[in-house]
Amino acid sequence: xxxxxxxxxxxxxxxxxxxxxxxxxxxxxxxxxxxxxxxxxxxxxxxxxxxxxxxxxxxxxxxxxxxxxxxxxxxxxxxxxxxxxxxxxxxxxxxxxxxxxxxxxxxxxxxxxxxxxxxxxxxxxxxxxxxxxxxxxxxxxxxxxxxxxxxxxxxxxxxxxxxxxxxxxxxxxxxxxxxxxxxxxxxxxxxxxxxxxxxxxxxxxxxxx
Amino acid sequence: xxxxxxxxxxxxxxxxxxxxxxxxxxxxxxxxxxxxxxxxxxxxxxxxxxxxxxxxxxxxxxxxxxxxxxxxxxxxxxxxxxxxxxxxxxxxxxxxxxxxxxxxxxxxxxxxxxxxxxxxxxxxxxxxxxxxxxxxxxxxxxxxxxxxxxxxxxxxxxxxxxxxxxxxxxxxxxxxxxxxxxxxxxxxxxxxxxxxxxxxxxxxxxxxx
DNA sequence: CCGTCTACTGGACTCGCGGTACAGTCAGCC
DNA sequence: GGCTGACTGTACCGCGAGTCCAGTAGACGG
Numbered sequence: 001x002x003x004x005x006x007x008x009x010x011x012x013x014x015x016x017x018x019x020x021x022x023x024x025x026x027x028x029x030x031x032x033x034x035x036x037x038x039x040x041x042x043x044x045x046x047x048x049x050x051x052x053x054x055x056x057x058x059x060x061x062x063x064x065x066x067x068x069x070x071x072x073x074x075x076x077x078x079x080x081x082x083x084x085x086x087x088x089x090x091x092x093x094x095x096x097x098x099x100x101x102x103x104x105x106x107x108x109x110x111x112x113x114x115x116x117x118x119x120x121x122x123x124x125x126x127x128x129x130x131x132x133x134x135x136x137x138x139x140x141x142x143x144x145x146x147x148x149x150x151x152x153x154x155x156x157x158x159x160x161x162x163x164x165x166x167x168x169x170x171x172x173x174x175x176x177x178x179x180x181x182x183x184x185x186x187x188x189x190x191x192x193x194x195x196x197x198x199x200x201x202x203x204x205x206x207x208x209x
Numbered sequence: 210x211x212x213x214x215x216x217x218x219x220x221x222x223x224x225x226x227x228x229x230x231x232x233x234x235x236x237x238x239x240x241x242x243x244x245x246x247x248x249x250x251x252x253x254x255x256x257x258x259x260x261x262x263x264x265x266x267x268x269x270x271x272x273x274x275x276x277x278x279x280x281x282x283x284x285x286x287x288x289x290x291x292x293x294x295x296x297x298x299x300x301x302x303x304x305x306x307x308x309x310x311x312x313x314x315x316x317x318x319x320x321x322x323x324x325x326x327x328x329x330x331x332x333x334x335x336x337x338x339x340x341x342x343x344x345x346x347x348x349x350x351x352x353x354x355x356x357x358x359x360x361x362x363x364x365x366x367x368x369x370x371x372x373x374x375x376x377x378x379x380x381x382x383x384x385x386x387x388x389x390x391x392x393x394x395x396x397x398x399x400x401x402x403x404x405x406x407x408x409x410x411x412x413x414x415x416x417x418x
Numbered sequence: 419c420c421g422t423c424t425a426c427t428g429g430a431c432t433c434g435c436g437g438t439a440c441a442g443t444c445a446g447c448c
Numbered sequence: 449g450g451c452t453g454a455c456t457g458t459a460c461c462g463c464g465a466g467t468c469c470a471g472t473a474g475a476c477g478g
Contacts (some may be wrong), residue, residue: 012425023268030239033464045466047426054466104298116231119391120326121237132390161408165401168389172402173378175384178379183342192374199370200409243436254437256455264436351475 006186013051015041017065020058022113029121051097056128059118063132070136075141077102088150089205093198100194103177106187113178141167155205166201173197220325222260224250226274231268233323238268238330265337268327272341279345283352286311297359298414303408309403315396320415322387350376364414375410394406 019040023032034055052058056142080097082088115136118129144167152163177190228249242266246258252287261267288302291297324345327338353376361372387401 027331028239028329030237034466035464045428046428046469049466050426062338115392116325116388119388120329121240130392130394134394137389137392159408162401162405167407168398168440169382169402169405172382172385172389172398174385175388176381176383177386179328179384180323180346180381183324183339183346185339185343189377189381192371193378196371196374196378199368200412203409203412243437253456255440255457258437259453261453262437417419 011046011201012041012043013061016048016051016058017041017061021066021114024062024117029117034058039208052115059121060128061131062114062128063118067132067136072140073102087154088147089155089202091145092151093202096194096198096201100191100198103194104191114177116149116175116178137168137171140171143167144170151205157204158207161204166204169200170194221250221252221256222270225252225257225260226270230271230275230323233271233404238326250309256314268330269337271323272327272338276341276345280348280400282311283349294350296363298364298411301356301360302411305403305407305410309400312403313397313400322384325387346377346380352376353379361416366413367416368413370413373412379403379406380407398404401406 016037020032020037023037023040034045034048038045041048052061064140073077077098078095081093081098082091084094085091088161093158118126119133141164148161148163148166173193173196174190177193181187181189225246227247229241232246232249242253243379247254250257254339261270270338286307287304290302290307291300294300324342327335328342330338335379351371354372357370357372357375382402382405383399389398390396
């Protein structure tokens with residue numbers, strides 16, 4: 001039928017993950033039934049359990065997929081920021097602007113974050129998921145902190161700042177912004193918060209303006 | 210047995226809500242079964258459904274209880290800040306410090322937020338819940354914006370700031386901080402973010418220091 | 419051409435949980 | 449003494465997760 005590039009099943013697995021992601025972002029993990037997923041993918045229940053031994057394995061697969069996409073998108077974004085401006089501070093500020101625009105331009109209003117979706121789920125499957133989640137956040141922290149250290153060499157901040165906390169602030173605002181966006185049904189919350197964060201970073205490293 | 214102050218059932222209802230809140234914060238709403246709640250409260254299923262016609266009504270009751278508590282706690286906190294310092298900026302900054310300390314001193318590491326717990330749930334019951342949630346957030350926004358306007362009269366900010374967004378930033382950091390706290394299993398994330406927010410507000414209104 | 423492996427289909431069945439229905443109970447109040 | 453509020457107890461339904469297992473179509477290798 002379609003392409004039969006690598007394995008036959010890889011394609012089905014990928015389709016399950018894609019369908020599941022859309023459903024979970026729209027209705028939450030608990031609110032998404034397997035029956036519903038397989039109906040959309042066009043397979044049977046047995047087919048589903050051939051690929052994932054249970055629902056938590058599905059969640060794990062979704063997280064891995066999500067984090068990989070996430071990493072690629074973020075890399076591209078801040079790379080573009082640096083391409084447009086080779087000063088580490090201004091490259092970062094451009095990256096943040098692009099980041100805000102990305103969230104502003106998202107089609108379906110409020111996508112939400114898979115990670116957060118899982119963070120507020122029950123314990124059992126969270127052992128594994130939480131580890132993945134944790135790694136994802138820690139990657140952000142490291143990436144941003146290293147950037148701040150680079151920036152600080154050129155623009156020494158007037159007052160001392162905890163770079164780890166400042167790095168975490170980005171992820172915090174994204175997660176919180178998505179939550180507020182959902183609550184208020186207003187997708188402009190998150191981009192505005194990112195831009196405020198941008199102002200904050202700018203103030204810290206280059207004073208007033 | 211105990212007090213029989215108002216009605217007999219008010220006490221039971223309250224106990225259901227209290228038990229449910231603890232369970233939901235620990236395991237998520239979907240992960241909390243009615244059977245489990247009634248076992249702990251010591252009533253039967255019929256008794257439960259006498260008080261709440263379904264699980265979404267329970268959620269609604271929990272939200273109302275939660276928002277009421279929230280309002281009281283916040284009022285007290287910022288009132289204390291103002292009592293200690295009658296300048297609107299410094300009173301607010303003290304309030305934020307108390308706020309951060311409150312989260313730092315919480316016993317069970319990461320309590321999470323009921324509101325966020327529900328924000329990532331499925332659609333159906335969310336119509337009602339979302340409205341409550343929305344009202345809660347909007348109340349924060351108004352409260353903080355009014356405060357910023359008061360502060361700005363005395364400390365005109367160097368650059369123009371969107372007070373609504375700056376107000377939302379507090380709620381955003383709280384929600385996001387709770388999410389990150391859960392993911393990283395680190396309850397120090399949220400207080401640190403609040404203190405960063407405090408620094409930001411201070412920089413906006415009184416420049417460097 | 420045969421056997422094996424992958425990627426499923428089909429169907430039957432279990433269990434937990436949300437939710438319904440409804441009859442009965444018991445204590446307090448007018 | 450009857451009504452109401454706050455339940456108990458039991459039986460039942462449907463949905464969704466998950467299990468078991470038998471069968472099969474197609475690719476692939478010898």
